[in-house]
Amino acid sequence: MKLDILHTTFKQGQKPRFFSEYLRQKRGFFLGFLVFHSSLGYIGSPTSGKNMAVDVLAIASHPDDLELSCGGTIAKLVKEGRSVAMADATQGELGTRGTKEIRAKEAEQAAKTLGAGTRRNLLIPDGSVEANPENLQKVITLIRELQPKILLIPHSIDRHPDHFHTHQLCKEAWFFSGLAKFETKKEGRPQKAFRPDNYFEFMQWYEFQPSFIVDISDTWDIKLEAIRQHSSQFHDPKSKEPETRLSRPEFLELVEVRARNYGRRIGVKFAEPFFSYIPIGIKSVFDLVMNKG
Ligand SMILES: [Zn+2]
Numbered sequence: 001m002k003l004d005i006l007h008t009t010f011k012q013g014q015k016p017r018f019f020s021e022y023l024r025q026k027r028g029f030f031l032g033f034l035v036f037h038s039s040l041g042y043i044g045s046p047t048s049g050k051n052m053a054v055d056v057l058a059i060a061s062h063p064d065d066l067e068l069s070c071g072g073t074i075a076k077l078v079k080e081g082r083s084v085a086m087a088d089a090t091q092g093e094l095g096t097r098g099t100k101e102i103r104a105k106e107a108e109q110a111a112k113t114l115g116a117g118t119r120r121n122l123l124i125p126d127g128s129v130e131a132n133p134e135n136l137q138k139v140i141t142l143i144r145e146l147q148p149k150i151l152l153i154p155h156s157i158d159r160h161p162d163h164f165h166t167h168q169l170c171k172e173a174w175f176f177s178g179l180a181k182f183e184t185k186k187e188g189r190p191q192k193a194f195r196p197d198n199y200f201e202f203m204q205w206y207e208f209q210p211s212f213i214v215d216i217s218d219t220w221d222i223k224l225e226a227i228r229q230h231s232s233q234f235h236d237p238k239s240k241e242p243e244t245r246l247s248r249p250e251f252l253e254l255v256e257v258r259a260r261n262y263g264r265r266i267g268v269k270f271a272e273p274f275f276s277y278i279p280i281g282i283k284s285v286f287d288l289v290m291n292k293g
Contacts, residue, residue, distance in 0.1 A: 005138060006104070006121035054117065055082040057148035057196070059139070059170050061129055061162035062092040063107040063121075064230040064246075068255060069202040070152055071114055071223035072216025073272050078115030079219060085118040085146050086111050089135075089166050094126040097241040098232030110229035114222060118146070129165040131172045139173035141184045144191040151199035155275055159205035167201065174199050201275040203258075210273035212280055213266045215290070220259060220270040227255065266290055 056077055060066045066074065066086050074084050088107060091100035098106075104121070111119040122138045129135070143151070153170035154163045176182045178195025185191060203210070216223060227234065232241075235249045245251065262271040267290065282288065 005142065006123060007118070052118075052145075053083075053147040054085045055148060056084045056150045056152060057087065057143065057146050058084065058116075058152035058202075059087045059089065059166065060154060060202075061089045061160065061166040062095070062126070063088045063090075063103045064092070064110070064227065064233050065154070065163070065204065066152075066202075067110050067114070067223065067226045067230065069154075069204050070272055070274075071110075071226045072219045072259070072270065073152070073202075073214045073274075074116055075114045075219035075222040075226070076214065076216055084114075084116045085120070085148065086114075086116045087120040087122060087142060089122045089124045089129050089169070090126040090162065091121055091123065092126055095233065096244045097239070097247060102232050103230070106230045106232060110226040113226040113229055127162060129162040129169060131165065131169040135169055136173055136176060137184055139169060140177045140182065141186055141191065143173060143177040143196065144184060144194045145186050147194050148196050149198075151196050152202055152274075153199050154204060155201040155206070155208055157206055157208070163204050170199065198276070198278070201277075203273050203275075208273075208275050210262070211276040213262050213271045213273050215263070215266065215268040215271050216259065217263065217269040217271075223259075224252075224256075227252065 056074075058066050058070060058074055060069065065088070074086070077084050092098070092103045093100040095103070107119060107121075120142060122135070122142070124135055124138070151170060151174055153174075154167040156164055156167045156171075158164050158167075174196060178193055180193040182193070183190065200211075232239075233244075233246050234252060235247050239247070241247070256270075259270040259272065262273045263269050265271070
C-alpha cells in the first residue's frame with residue numbers, strides 16, 4: 001500500500017550525548033542535506049530502509065495545534081538534547097484563513113523554530129479524521145519508522161471533532177504498532193513491530209485536571225515565535241481575510257494567560273499541562289521537589 005505522507009526533515013538542534021547518537025544525527029543530517037538540495041518545502045523521506053529513531057513523536061490534527069498546545073515542551077525537549085518529530089494529521093484546508101500551501105510553509109518554519117528535526121503531514125482530509133484502517137496504517141507506519149519512546153497526542157475530549165478523533169486514532173495506532181501481525185510497509189519493505197513506551201495527552205480547547213505540568217519558562221519565547229510563524233491564522237492588522245476566534249488580537253493573550261496559570265500552579269512563570277491515563281511512576285519522592293503545594 002502506498003502511503004501519502006508529506007515529509008520534511010532538517011538538522012536536529014540538539015547535541016549528541018553518546019557516540020552512537022552522534023553517528024545517528026550525522027546520518028540524518030547528511031541525508032537531509034542531500035534531499036534539501038533537491039527540493040524545497042515538503043520533501044521525500046531521506047530515511048528509506050534504515051530507521052531514524054527519535055525520542056518523541058508529537059501528533060496533532062492541524063498545522064498549528066502542536067505549537068499552541070505543547071510547543072514549549074517540544075522546544076524544551078530539544079534543548080535537553082532529545083530528538084523530536086512532529087506530525088500533522090491534516091493540512092488544515094478547512095481553516096477559514098490561509099490555504100494548505102501557505103499553512104505547509106508556516107508549519108515547516110515553525111518546526112525549525114522549535115528545533116524539531118522532522119515534520120510530517122499524514123494528508124488525512126481536514127474535518128474527516130477517523131480511526132479507520134487506512135489512517136491506522138499511516139500512523140503505525142510513521143511510529144514504526146521513527147520509533148519514538150514517547151508519543152504526545154491530543155486529549156480524548158475537545159471542542160473540534162478532529163482533535164478527539166486524532167486522539168482515538170493515535171491511541172489505537174500506539175497499541176496496534178506493537179503487534180507483529182499488524183503488517184505495515186515502508187517503501188515496499190515490511191516494518192517490524194514497535195510500540196512507544198507511553199503516550200501523553202496535551203491540552204487544546206477544553207481544560208482537564210493535569211497529570212503533570214511541564215515548566216516551559218525558558219522556552220516560552222520559542223513557543224511564541226513558533227506560533228507567530230502561522231501568520232495566516234493569527235492576528236494580522238493588514239489581513240483582509242475573515243476574522244476567526246484565533247485571529248482576534250486577544251487570542252495570543254489567552255494563550256499566555258493559560259501558560260502563566262499553569263506556571264503559577266507549579267511555582268514557575270510559564271507551563272504546559274498534560275494528561276496521562278496511567279499513573280506516572282517516579283524513581284524518588286524528591287523528583288517532586290518542584291511541587292511546594
Ligand atoms: Zn486543531
